[in-house]
Amino acid sequence: MAPIIIRNTYTVVPAEPTWTGRFPLAEWDQVGTITHVPTIYFYDKPPDSFQGNVVETLKNSLSRALFHFYPLAGRLRWLPQDRLELDCNAAGVTLIEAESEAELIDFNNFLGTEEFEKLVPQVNYKSPIETIPLFLAQVTKFKCGRISLSVKVSHAVVDGQSALHFLSEWGRIARGEPLETVPFLDRKVLWAGEQLPPFATSPQYEGKEFKEPPLLIGETDCVEERKKETVVAMLKLSKSQLQKLRSKVNTSEYADPARGFTRYEMVTGHVWRCACKARGHSPEQPTGLVISVDARSRVQPPLPRGYFGNATLDVVAASISGELITNELGFAAGKISKAIKNVTNEYVMTGIEYLKNHEDLKEFQDIHTLGSTEGPFYGNPNLGLVSWLTLPMYGLDFGWGQEVYMGPGTNDLDGNSLLLPDKTEDGSLILATCQQVVHMEAFKKHFYEDI
Template identity: 30%
Template sequence: MEALTINGGAMTVRKFKPVMVQPESETPDGFYFLSSLDQAIPFTMMTIYRYEKGSGNVGEVLKQALSKVLVLYYPLAGSMAISSEGRFIVELTKKGVPYVEAEANCSMDMLGDVRVPDLDVTNKLIYTDPKAKTILETPLLTAQVTKFKCGRFTLGVGISHSLVDGVSGMNFVNSWAQIARGKPVTAVPFHDRTLLKSRVPPQIKYPYDDFVQIADTSDTESLYQRDPLVHKLFVFDADRIAATKKLALSEGKVQFGTEALPENYFGNAVVTTASLCSAGELCERPILFAVEQIQKAVEQLDEEYVRSRMDFVDTYKPPLSSVGTLVISSWTRLAYGMSDFGWGDPS
């Protein structure tokens, strides 16, 4: 156990041996289809939930509830594989989910603001398989419960983005929490991802600016290789958001709309859309210009646009541009406040 120096103190976390948690009862065998939307983001999302109180049996409660919820969310107990067509697919091996209990030598107060990304803290509080070298070897789900000296605990979850987007990922965690509290699951997952299969023959009707390859005039690639990646958190509270909206509205007519995503679909129901402009335009023109560019891109998104995009991706297999690209993803409507496992909401 290596000590981590944080906020003037030394934190060590003792992780016990992982236990492979299986679904409590029988689940389907075979292979589980992943759509083209699932193919695009094969990495692990890591989230730390902090709870202000717990009990001595918190680890056992969460482990038993995980076994129950995996009956509904059974693909998470499988393994990533490659299909005969060269696509990612889930093999329903029932390998199980690595579940780890851990103990920290300090109070949770030493963590400070866990909303600020800190890779060293994340590695202490979320389990990753040290033997996994490729995507195919990486668990689709891991869970770690860490108890602190103060009686509080954290739940660290690593989950494959190829299996879930933000909404379905939160549905899983909140269903797990409901079972831990002895409540019925209200968001039973819908598993038929073949609804998002590309069409035969493909019907491509739009250009897709998010795949335009931008010339690396600033030599961004070498900057990433030379300089360390720095994580920053910029907090926009309700007052600042209201002030920004007021500024945009003062410059012209603009509407702030809402989106709807299918409820309980287990998988990625999110696509990217893009607006192309220069950095100079963004800096020199009023904020309304940026708002309008985003709105125009979002307004393209209807079912036909998405179907056409999936056909485009499956036909040409284009990479997303990694140069000169700013990605904006809103998590404001994700139900983090409902992840109560019996000891209150996370903080």
């Protein structure tokens, strides 16, 4: 494929002066993934009716969007005990202009290639954190007229819901429309920088999300597993396949007759069982599944509409492979459902208290383990599955039409998976999953045959 050439790199700052100063981050901002999360959009050639310049349109509207979402134009800085705070200094974000002589025809053949990675802005985490932009975007024009727009957003500042809120409003501004939802920027609703009121510690919260994950039986660390080559696959579940899974899981003895299992619980249980089979676990192998839960509506009072920050927290469902495989799907779905139901207001508040009282947050942050074989919970025998099912993912229009393809950016962590609604809106879903090369074909086989 033709090389991708960087033509210009711009620093984009808010269009008007914004509040400046030190901005405390909430506890949930500072743990787990605090590096940048990538997504990518592909567009057909802009129609003749689009009179503007693509790069200028993006640059000008981005500047105006940053006026409302000014925390994204700031920089992180380290505090003692590996805490972070946000310096709202309007230093700006990065917009890269690139081009390629390639004819972009089939997106699926492009995913996971080295060329694909070059469409996504790169972040050098060896640089001082005070110098790293919190938001980066790259627009690449292809010879065929198609365009890609990839973005990377710091997870220390926003979660998926907030990131997509920003992108949606950026698109609206580019189309000349007013903001739909003004961002709610005050994180003190999650006691950022403040002492929690007296609160009884929840007996259900043990901080296990931050403890050492299970290892393969017989291993003392995960070094060798983390060295193994991985591959990404996008696997579709049709509406009829989902109906088969639903009837299977909701007629099981583990289902709550009044509620049944959700799509996420059902599909994630299926993925967990398939991964255990594909990896060839022994029956007694412990395995953990990381689940991201949005707490916006689970805290009391619920977070304000447009809350701009991190309001998702990780919980872990645990089992042993033999139990997952020999029991019906409802068993795995039930483990997941129970872990999600545990996330109550009390659970969230005692989780915040746990982190506030922890001497050092370094062990909970992925930035310290980049490029090493330590760190994230994912990897054989564990996995994580994040749901994008309820996020406003599609329809990002900057004035030249909606995207023809949207998906996650580069992702090479074994067991790390995403569940997305299919853009066709026919009720089907897409599983984007990363597995070891040696396990992927077996995973695909079980994924479809076990339905």
